[in-house]
Each structure stands twice: as structure tokens, then as C-alpha cells.
Amino acid sequence: MREGNARAVGCDGKEKTMNALNQTAAKTSTGLMSILFVALIGATVMFVAGHAQSATLHDAAHDMRHATGFPCH
Amino acid sequence: MIQRMLAGGLIAGFAAGLLGALLHFAFVQELILLGEEYETGALVHFAGVGEGAAEASQDHAEGEAAQGHGDEEDGGSALTRNGLTVLFTGLIYAGYGLLLVAGFALAEHFGRRVEARDGVLWGLAGFAALQLVPAMGLAPELPGSVAADLADRQIWWFGTALATATGLAALAFGRGVMPAVIGGALLAAPHVIGAPLPEGFHGVAPPEVAGEFSARVLGVGFATWAVLGWLAARLWSRDA
Numbered sequence: 071m072r073e074g075n076a077r078a079v080g081c082d083g084k085e086k087t088m089n090a091l092n093q094t095a096a097k098t099s100t101g102l103m104s105i106l107f108v109a110l111i112g113a114t115v116m117f118v119a120g121h122a123q124s125a126t127l128h129d130a131a132h133d134m135r136h137a138t139g140f141p142c143h
Numbered sequence: 144m145i146q147r148m149l150a151g152g153l154i155a156g157f158a159a160g161l162l163g164a165l166l167h168f169a170f171v172q173e174l175i176l177l178g179e180e181y182e183t184g185a186l187v188h189f190a191g192v193g194e195g196a197a198e199a200s201q202d203h204a205e206g207e208a209a210q211g212h213g214d215e216e217d218g219g220s221a222l223t224r225n226g227l228t229v230l231f232t233g234l235i236y237a238g239y240g241l242l243l244v245a246g247f248a249l250a251e252h253f254g255r256r257v258e259a260r261d262g263v264l265w266g267l268a269g270f271a272a273l274q275l276v277p278a279m280g281l282a283p284e285l286p287g288s289v290a291a292d293l294a295d296r297q298i299w300w301f302g303t304a305l306a307t308a309t310g311l312a313a314l315a316f317g318r319g320v321m322p323a324v325i326g327g328a329l330l331a332a333p334h335v336i337g338a339p340l341p342e343g344f345h346g347v348a349p350p351e352v353a354g355e356f357s358a359r360v361l362g363v364g365f366a367t368w369a370v371l372g373w374l375a376a377r378l379w380s381r382d383a
Binding site: 120 | 290
């Protein structure tokens with residue numbers, strides 16, 4: 071199986087290296103985007119549950135806001 | 144990658160949030176309710192001790208502390224109120240959990256693996272950045288206390304949380320003198336600037352209750368964050 075793959079790439083070592091580099095760069099970029107995405111969701115949840123000042127949200131989250139030390143009202 | 148972060152952060156967050164809610168009802172809720180009795184005037188600070196009682200009642204009418212708490216006026220039952228507290232405590236810790244695992248992933252991206260025992264330190268750093276250090280300027284507010292303008296407090300709170308988290312990260316992961324200096328400066332900056340304070344201290348709740356409340360809030364946060372960090376890192380390292 072491994073030999074078959076090696077033959078499929080051929081003997082152009084340079085092309086293979088470039089592909090590998092491109093793949094690594096793409097993976098790194100995707101990884102950082104995912105991290106940023108998850109951090110943004112976390113921050114949004116924290117803002118909406120802890121800090122947003124809509125009256126309904128404030129009343130519903132009231133005790134939690136006091137009990138986590140957020141500025142409440 | 145993204146599934147690993149979302150699943151780990153949310154599961155650890157909601158589980159820690161349930162513990163946080165349990166500790167909240169064991170230590171904190173009774174003081175919130177007591178504070179509200181002073182806030183609504185059902186109890187009066189200095190009652191029977193002298194003329195201070197009348198002044199305290201007057202302050203209540205004027206103070207910012209009288210705002211909010213529509214939930215009780217709307218006739219919401221204690222069950223609804225406490226159910227919402229459990230829900231929102233779970234939600235807020237889920238948010239914290241997502242921020243923590245994003246941090247784990249960033250550390251791993253730069254070649255630093257995060258194990259369960261590291262997670263405890265991460266959790267305590269999160270506690271410091273989002274609760275302990277902001278509390279140095281803006282102590283957890285017992286109902287019946289007064290505080291400065293809300294928008295000013297929120298800006299200082301967010302700035303402090305961000306500066307503290309970045310400063311701690313610079314100290315923990317930086318190499319050489321410069322990151323340490325920058326980290327130290329970031330940790331100090333919010334306190335050099337100073338938190339917004341009210342113009343006068345005329346809260347209607349007794350300071351003894353407010354002090355006890357602040358200490359309990361921080362103690363509950365400390366325990367919950369430590370468990371959150373440990374659990375999130377355990378799930379994170381298990382899925383690696």
C-alpha cells in the first residue's frame with residue numbers, strides 16, 4: 071500500500087515537498103481559525119449571559135451575575 | 144479539532160457549572176436574599192440602634208441600589224428563579240470552558256501539551272483573570288450596595304480581565320525579561336488606572352453581610368474554576 075502511494079507521487083521530490091508545505095500551512099491556518107471561532111463563542115456566551123443589559127436577560131441571570139462578581143446593575 | 148474543543152469545553156463547563164450552582168445555593172444565595180431584604184426595605188440597617196435607621200431608608204430611595212429585581216415583582220416563584228440561576232450558572236461556565244479549551248488548543252498549537260494537572264493551574268488562572276482580580280476593584284455586589292455607573296464598571300471589568308489574562312500568559316509562556324516586564328505591566332495597569340467608584344457609600348445593606356458575600360463568591364468561584372480547569376483538561380488530553 072505504501073509502495074503504491076510512493077509510485078503515485080512519482081519521482082518529483084520537489085512537488086511532493088511543496089504539497090506537504092501547503093498542506094501544513096493550510097492545517098495551521100484552519101487550526102488557528104477554529105481556536106478563534108471557539109474563543110469567540112465562549113466570549114459571546116459570557117457577554118450575553120453575564121453582561122448584556124436586556125431586562126429579561128438581566129432578571130433571569132440576576133443571581134448568577136451577582137454570584138460571579140459581574141457588574142450587574 | 145473544533146469538535147474536540149466544543150465537546151470538551153461544553154461538557155466540562157456545564158458539569159462545573161452544576162457544581163458551581165450547588166455551591167451557590169450552599170453559600171451565596173442566602174446572602175443575596177438577605178441583601179434584597181435590606182434593598183426592598185423589609186429590613187433596615189441600624190434598625191433599633193439609633194437615628195441611622197431613618198437615614199438608611201432615605202438613602203435607599205435615592206440610591207442606585209433600588210433598581211432591578213423585576214423578577215420578584217412579576218411574581219416569579221422561587222423555583223423559577225433558582226432554576227434560571229442553575230441554567231445561567233451552567234451557561235456561564237460553559238462559556239468559560241470554551242475559552243479555556245481555546246487556550247489549551249492555542250498552547251498545543253505552539254507545542255505545549257496540556258494534561259489534567261496543568262488544567263487546574265489554567266482554571267485558577269481563569270479564576271484570577273475573570274473573578275479574583277476584577278473583584279479587587281469591583282467587589283462582588285451584594286444587592287443593597289451602591290456602585291458607580293454600570294457602563295464604566297463594565298469597561299473596567301473587561302479591560303481588567305483581558306489585561307490580567309494576557310499578563311498571566313506572558314509571565315507563564317514568555318521567554319526572557321521583556322515578556323515578564325510586559326506581563327507585570329499588564330497585571331498592574333488596571334489597578335494603576337483604578338476602578339470606577341461611586342460618589343458616596345450609602346448602600347442600605349450592612350457591610351458585614353457584603354464582606355461575607357464577597358468572600359463566599361470568591362471561594363465558590365475558586366473551587367468551581369479549579370474543577371472546571373481539571374475536567375476540561377482531562378477531557379482535552381484524553382481525546383488527544
